[in-house]
Amino acid sequence: MNINQNYLNLKDNYLFAEIARKVKEFKAANPDKDIIRLGIGDVTLPLAPVVVDAMKNAAIEMGDAKTFRGYDDNQGYDFLKSSVAGYYAKKGVSIDENEIFICDGAKSDTANILDIFGADNAVVIPDPVYPVYADTNIMVGREASFIDGNIGNTFLPMPDTNVKFDIVYLCSPNNPTGAVYNKEQLKIWVDYANSIDAIILFDSAYEAYVCDDNLPTSIFQIEGAKKCAIEFCSLSKTAGFTGTRCGYTIVPQSLVRNEVGLNKLWRRRQGTKFNGVSYIVQRGAEAVFSEEGQNQTKEGIAYYMQNAKIISDALSKLGIWYSGGKNSPYIWLKCPNGLSSWEFFDLLLTKANVVGTPGAGFGANGEGFFRLTSFGDKDNIIEAMKRITDILK
Amino acid sequence: MNINQNYLNLKDNYLFAEIARKVKEFKAANPDKDIIRLGIGDVTLPLAPVVVDAMKNAAIEMGDAKTFRGYDDNQGYDFLKSSVAGYYAKKGVSIDENEIFICDGAKSDTANILDIFGADNAVVIPDPVYPVYADTNIMVGREASFIDGNIGNTFLPMPDTNVKFDIVYLCSPNNPTGAVYNKEQLKIWVDYANSIDAIILFDSAYEAYVCDDNLPTSIFQIEGAKKCAIEFCSLSKTAGFTGTRCGYTIVPQSLVRNEVGLNKLWRRRQGTKFNGVSYIVQRGAEAVFSEEGQNQTKEGIAYYMQNAKIISDALSKLGIWYSGGKNSPYIWLKCPNGLSSWEFFDLLLTKANVVGTPGAGFGANGEGFFRLTSFGDKDNIIEAMKRITDILK
Numbered sequence: 001m002n003i004n005q006n007y008l009n010l011k012d013n014y015l016f017a018e019i020a021r022k023v024k025e026f027k028a029a030n031p032d033k034d035i036i037r038l039g040i041g042d043v044t045l046p047l048a049p050v051v052v053d054a055m056k057n058a059a060i061e062m063g064d065a066k067t068f069r070g071y072d073d074n075q076g077y078d079f080l081k082s083s084v085a086g087y088y089a090k091k092g093v094s095i096d097e098n099e100i101f102i103c104d105g106a107k108s109d110t111a112n113i114l115d116i117f118g119a120d121n122a123v124v125i126p127d128p129v130y131p132v133y134a135d136t137n138i139m140v141g142r143e144a145s146f147i148d149g150n151i152g153n154t155f156l157p158m159p160d161t162n163v164k165f166d167i168v169y170l171c172s173p174n175n176p177t178g179a180v181y182n183k184e185q186l187k188i189w190v191d192y193a194n195s196i197d198a199i200i201l202f203d204s205a206y207e208a209y210v211c212d213d214n215l216p217t218s219i220f221q222i223e224g225a226k227k228c229a230i231e232f233c234s235l236s237k238t239a240g241f242t243g244t245r246c247g248y249t250i251v252p253q254s255l256v257r258n259e260v261g262l263n264k265l266w267r268r269r270q271g272t273k274f275n276g277v278s279y280i281v282q283r284g285a286e287a288v289f290s291e292e293g294q295n296q297t298k299e300g301i302a303y304y305m306q307n308a309k310i311i312s313d314a315l316s317k318l319g320i321w322y323s324g325g326k327n328s329p330y331i332w333l334k335c336p337n338g339l340s341s342w343e344f345f346d347l348l349l350t351k352a353n354v355v356g357t358p359g360a361g362f363g364a365n366g367e368g369f370f371r372l373t374s375f376g377d378k379d380n381i382i383e384a385m386k387r388i389t390d391i392l393k
Numbered sequence: 394m395n396i397n398q399n400y401l402n403l404k405d406n407y408l409f410a411e412i413a414r415k416v417k418e419f420k421a422a423n424p425d426k427d428i429i430r431l432g433i434g435d436v437t438l439p440l441a442p443v444v445v446d447a448m449k450n451a452a453i454e455m456g457d458a459k460t461f462r463g464y465d466d467n468q469g470y471d472f473l474k475s476s477v478a479g480y481y482a483k484k485g486v487s488i489d490e491n492e493i494f495i496c497d498g499a500k501s502d503t504a505n506i507l508d509i510f511g512a513d514n515a516v517v518i519p520d521p522v523y524p525v526y527a528d529t530n531i532m533v534g535r536e537a538s539f540i541d542g543n544i545g546n547t548f549l550p551m552p553d554t555n556v557k558f559d560i561v562y563l564c565s566p567n568n569p570t571g572a573v574y575n576k577e578q579l580k581i582w583v584d585y586a587n588s589i590d591a592i593i594l595f596d597s598a599y600e601a602y603v604c605d606d607n608l609p610t611s612i613f614q615i616e617g618a619k620k621c622a623i624e625f626c627s628l629s630k631t632a633g634f635t636g637t638r639c640g641y642t643i644v645p646q647s648l649v650r651n652e653v654g655l656n657k658l659w660r661r662r663q664g665t666k667f668n669g670v671s672y673i674v675q676r677g678a679e680a681v682f683s684e685e686g687q688n689q690t691k692e693g694i695a696y697y698m699q700n701a702k703i704i705s706d707a708l709s710k711l712g713i714w715y716s717g718g719k720n721s722p723y724i725w726l727k728c729p730n731g732l733s734s735w736e737f738f739d740l741l742l743t744k745a746n747v748v749g750t751p752g753a754g755f756g757a758n759g760e761g762f763f764r765l766t767s768f769g770d771k772d773n774i775i776e777a778m779k780r781i782t783d784i785l786k
Contacts, residue, residue, distance in 0.1 A: 001590045002510070002650070003509060003510060003650050003653050003658060004509050004512075004658070005651075007653075007658055007662075008653070010661065044458070044461070045458065047455045047461070052452050055448070059445050059449045062439060062440045062448075062636065064439050068440070070633075070635040070636045071435050071635045104497060104670075105668045108668060112666060116396060116397050116400065117395070117397055118397050121394060135665050139508065139662070198394060242464045242668075243669075243671070244455060244672065245668060245671045257395070257396050260400075262396070268403065269400075272504060272525055272529060273504035273525075274501055275497065276636075277497075278497075278674050280637065280671075
């Protein structure tokens, strides 16, 4: 009996535990200080009324023999897949319903998708990065290569055409940097992936935050992407579903490798290892895509984006370099005065009583950077940026 | 770029597609016939009122900023883990809350658990078998060995002490055979697993159907099991959650291999690749474990067990050998007159207009056997058994 020894190569992620420890210590020593959290990676606004109503009604249906639903054997109910297809149609993207897989969130599927790929594939991951991409590769014994995000490329790394690979992760709008690829940049990625037979795993979990109509919100808005890309999206940040759990993954029918359709492979994987998302949640998700749902959830996003503007305006005035904040709930800033990520964390905590997230927690290229998020209360954010301005100006 | 070539070794499971095709053909040729389905593997009774109310209330909470919940970072909310621990306490089993992992169903976790084990482990699977056990091993390139369930061992295979292995799947009450291990039998399994350092993956998804107080409903009722077993359970069949999705997996803290705690490994796996179960569903699940919830859900199980008795009584009268039906919703019968599984299927369909499931679909040892289920309407089941009796007596 052996455990999966690859797990022993995982580094413990102490980032949020270490933040919590430092905050706790500071509070104990300074019980009168009012601490504001701008490090939170979770939404705070409640679900839209139309979503709540849909889930209440679905719960009632489940209590009635005439409308009760058992297993969802088809990777999502048709009503929700139809809503998702309609959402893509508005983006100018034609997606067939059997290309849509309803899931419990983008995290699960970006992790589980590796099941359908061979162990010998070369994987490329941008740094800084959402830790799940790297960790799930380590878990299967695969050593990924990293490509550099930095100020020089505004944290939007482009392919190095001297380097061949089989799989690349792209996340746009990016967590943690808030950077967003434009269509020309994504076209270069798609063309290169097609030229080397590679797959792009495209994480679009923050697509609803894109306000600039010229920026892409789906990789499938790029010509040729249906031959090289899988897209992962979620209602977590779009509609406050972090605790409600629903997402969707698009695997085009035209995506073929080794003469096998990846749509068929992923369907087999999900059919064998997953039993679908709760009917009640799927009805809530359907409501997000209704006209009323779109209006109500966009109000929430507008609130967060107003917060993001307060943060980024303050940083602009201070002359601090940052990315994000315009089409993303995240603001990724260069720590002033050459401070390291954790030195800046300590400075903000002790002098401004503001908590953020050290960029070093997102990879080597995050050192010297810092993430602020807009998922908080507006008045708190105004106060936090006033305090930060006071200590840095 | 290579796909996971192991997927090419999976056999397409045509069982239910073939059943559907045959039924469709028969209906087209005989539109006046009233077909009764006793092949259904899904529950049909609606959710208990207390569960519906809990989910409605939880949906309302999610619509209010004061009670909104985001990410569940702890593998299940404390309120539900506490309920599960209380349920085990009533079985005489002490489970710590940090040994409980809330999940979206037993299927997901019995499949995903393989992630934490090494590829070189020898795996043993009883035949006949729930297809997921075998398929998920094929997916990671592992060729499992089978142990025989048959009339001689009443479909309850015991360990062959000449054979060493690392992992064994046990499902009791069993799908598809309805057979239930007694405590003495499970003690032999536990002792043998401990003696060879093996892990028992114990699927107890049908434990709520055990009516005989002397039969075990958890592997952890067996001394020594916490050193060799992981238990998977679900509310799918207990409380009609097949479309609502909630289960739980117990990984004891004392379960250690290669000097590493499997609880810690599984927590890392789930924390990296899973984002928890919907808050709304977890509140519904909590309600199942309340006194009212237990009373209401037990009514549903009693209904199904009454159906099971109707089926098994009729088979007894016909002198047909069967297992299950007493502490299980499944009745596994030997096809009369030496018929093959599919020959008996055709006979029942064409002469009695009753649909069941050919045992051959569950493995080589299922040939010549047939599964009937009690998840139907009582009056239909009475009529179906009358028709079956008429053609077989």
